[in-house]
Amino acid sequence: MPNDDDSVDTDEQALWRLLFMSMIHLLNTVETEVKVSDGLTLLDVGMLFALGHAGDGMPMGRVAALFGVDASVVTYRLKRLEARGLAQRVPSPVDRRITLARRTDAGRIALRVARTSMLASAKTHFFAHVEPAQLPVLTEVFGALHTAQHAVLADRREPQAR
Numbered sequence: 001m002p003n004d005d006d007s008v009d010t011d012e013q014a015l016w017r018l019l020f021m022s023m024i025h026l027l028n029t030v031e032t033e034v035k036v037s038d039g040l041t042l043l044d045v046g047m048l049f050a051l052g053h054a055g056d057g058m059p060m061g062r063v064a065a066l067f068g069v070d071a072s073v074v075t076y077r078l079k080r081l082e083a084r085g086l087a088q089r090v091p092s093p094v095d096r097r098i099t100l101a102r103r104t105d106a107g108r109i110a111l112r113v114a115r116t117s118m119l120a121s122a123k124t125h126f127f128a129h130v131e132p133a134q135l136p137v138l139t140e141v142f143g144a145l146h147t148a149q150h151a152v153l154a155d156r157r158e159p160q161a162r
Contacts, residue, residue, distance in 0.1 A: 030118055030122060033117060033120075038110065041077070044080070045114045047101070050067075051087060056093075058102075059098050059099070060101055061098075063078075086107035086110050087102060087107050
């Protein structure tokens with residue numbers, strides 16, 4: 001199959017194309033099912049999950065960086081979560097220029113329900129197509145990616161700490 005530039009496909013290009021196409025399909029399918037059952041997007045679920053680990057709250061900019069999205073996207077999504085009583089925005093007690101996002105008790109319950117829906121969808125659309133012996137390899141690969149992404153976030157915060 002020729003690619004867009006008609007050059008020879010490398011192993012990396014072939015893997016990236018498979019990963020890209022399959023992940024878009026998988027994530028859109030799971031998101032559609034979660035939205036139908038729970039009214040939440042995957043970003044909403046991710047934000048509720050992250051905010052649950054943020055103690056007294058997480059700066060809005062940090063939430064945006066965590067998910068690789070623009071701050072305006074987080075503001076929009078958080079306003080929608082706030083309207084549903086699932087999250088709230090509060091001024092930072094340390095720096096009033098910073099707005100913190102927090103998950104509410106209702107958000108904790110909604111997350112529990114949504115995670116159940118997501119896992120059911122993932123079992124149907126992902127785990128049913130992966131051999132159990134492949135799971136440790138996938139866990140290692142995506143664990144390394146997750147660690148690298150968090151290292152980038154830590155590097156971005158470092159100059160501010162000085």
